Amino acid sequence: MITKGEVQINYNSLENNKVSVRIPLFENAGNNVKYIVDCNICYPIGVITYFKKGDIVWIAFENNELNKPVVIGSLLQGNSDLSKDNSSVIINSLTTNNSAVLPSNTSVGGFNLMDIIQQCLNNAEELKNINEQLNNK
DSSP states (O other): OEEEEEEEEEOOSSSOOEEEEEOGGGTTSOTTSOSEEEEEEOOOTTEEEOOOTTOEEEEEEGGGOTTSEEEEEEOOOTTOOTTTOOTTEEEOOOOOOTTOOOOTTOEETTEEHHHHHHHHHHHHHHHHHHHHHHHTO
């Protein structure tokens, strides 16, 4: 099961990988189910996110056990502007490899990748020709 929750307290540090989250779905579930829980956080490799009180997060449950919640992501809220406030994300390291080679039969969305690349090259060449024609007028 995956559900949404709201961050209540951020215990998060490099040593303590947890946040306290209110899970609205559990508020009326009965006495045996806590609706404010401490959750571990699952990060993409090389990225650490610091959540703030009020952030909306996605929560999954390890082995579908309600007493093992894990924050697996967050929702960008309408009033959030990452271009102004990127202090909540730290990228430790990012490595890219520009020499990756995909097999010629790779498909994307059911289309052959080589056909997509060729069409992009054709479109770029056509745009270049149109631009040259417009500049020569």
